[in-house]
Amino acid sequence: MIDLDDTDRAMLRLLAADATQGAAEIGRGVGLTQPAAWRRIRRLTDAGVLAGRRIVVDRAALGFTVTVFLGVRLAAKGRLDLDAFERAASAIPEVQTIQHVLGRFDYRLRIVARDIPDFERILRRRIMTLPAVGQVEANVVLSEEHRPGPLG
Amino acid sequence: MLDDTDRRILRQLLADPDADNATLADRAGVTAATLWRRLERLRERGVLRAVETRIDWRALGYAVEVSLRFTLDKTEPRAFDAFTAAARAVPEVTEIQTFLGSVDIRLSVIARDMAHWQQVYRDRILPLPHVTDIEPLMLVSTLKDSSELPL
Numbered sequence: 054m055i056d057l058d059d060t061d062r063a064m065l066r067l068l069a070a071d072a073t074q075g076a077a078e079i080g081r082g083v084g085l086t087q088p089a090a091w092r093r094i095r096r097l098t099d100a101g102v103l104a105g106r107r108i109v110v111d112r113a114a115l116g117f118t119v120t121v122f123l124g125v126r127l128a129a130k131g132r133l134d135l136d137a138f139e140r141a142a143s144a145i146p147e148v149q150t151i152q153h154v155l156g157r158f159d160y161r162l163r164i165v166a167r168d169i170p171d172f173e174r175i176l177r178r179r180i181m182t183l184p185a186v187g188q189v190e191a192n193v194v195l196s197e198e199h200r201p202g203p204l205g
Numbered sequence: 206m207l208d209d210t211d212r213r214i215l216r217q218l219l220a221d222p223d224a225d226n227a228t229l230a231d232r233a234g235v236t237a238a239t240l241w242r243r244l245e246r247l248r249e250r251g252v253l254r255a256v257e258t259r260i261d262w263r264a265l266g267y268a269v270e271v272s273l274r275f276t277l278d279k280t281e282p283r284a285f286d287a288f289t290a291a292a293r294a295v296p297e298v299t300e301i302q303t304f305l306g307s308v309d310i311r312l313s314v315i316a317r318d319m320a321h322w323q324q325v326y327r328d329r330i331l332p333l334p335h336v337t338d339i340e341p342l343m344l345v346s347t348l349k350d351s352s353e354l355p356l
Contacts (some may be wrong), residue, residue, distance in 0.1 A: 158342060
């Protein structure tokens with residue numbers, strides 16, 4: 054784990070919002086020269102803080118108007134059941150996110166679909182047929198925002 | 206609207222967001238100049254909204270992540286707006302989603318450790334307005350996290 058100063062945090066805020074900026078632009082944003090900004094970005098990258106890029110698209114413009122979060126409870130919970138479920142769920146193209154969680158559900162899944170009938174097809178044909186799948190709860194996303202987190 | 210070239214480029218970009226432009230152009234079967242022009246146009250039309258950097262909070266010492274599912278008091282007309290505004294003011298909140306379903310709002314909340322989690326939960330989460338029920342799901346591991354679309 055690395056310690057951050059205020060300049061690091063300011064750079065992280067800029068990078069989080071726009072990964073396409075180079076060291077010169079980021080440096081200008083926080084009052085550093087290009088080489089000084091580059092050294093700090095390098096340090097953050099080496100520490101694993103900058104974990105790659107996330108592409109944000111207008112999903113509706115691409116024909117995917119529905120995003121659904123699923124809570125999934127497995128009917129059987131041996132290690133092999135978990136492995137089989139995770140492997141099969143990972144292979145479904147409409148499943149963007151799979152998280153193993155503790156609580157009322159065992160897994161959280163994020164699913165994209167073209168529309169509600171398409172979601173129903175994915176749910177019936179792909180999700181309900183997953184190995185060991187038990188209770189499933191679906192919540193349709195109405196709005197979503199990513200927050201900068203504790204970088205303030 | 207979008208043609209096959211746009212779709213091919215977006216598919217490659219979403220499949221591997223960290224690939225450089227030369228690699229992307231190669232995979233999408235277009236020249237570097239075409240790739241650049243198409244991406245620029247997709248940006249202008251708002252199809253490509255942003256290229257963000259993912260921050261690994263674990264690398265910054267935030268070992269705990271909890272998904273909190275809230276049910277709100279729907280007799281209060283301002284419940285959603287008031288709750289969302291208050292949740293935005295909590296630094297440990299990294300994501301906010303509103304839903305149609307049995308859950309109204311979900312927050313991703315991070316903390317350094319369980320002691321810190323307890324403090325965030327008591328001091329920042331429990332005072333959030335118009336909440337009738339909270340249900341936590343504690344993150345064990347993320348097995349897949351992609352922005353890919355089956356284009």
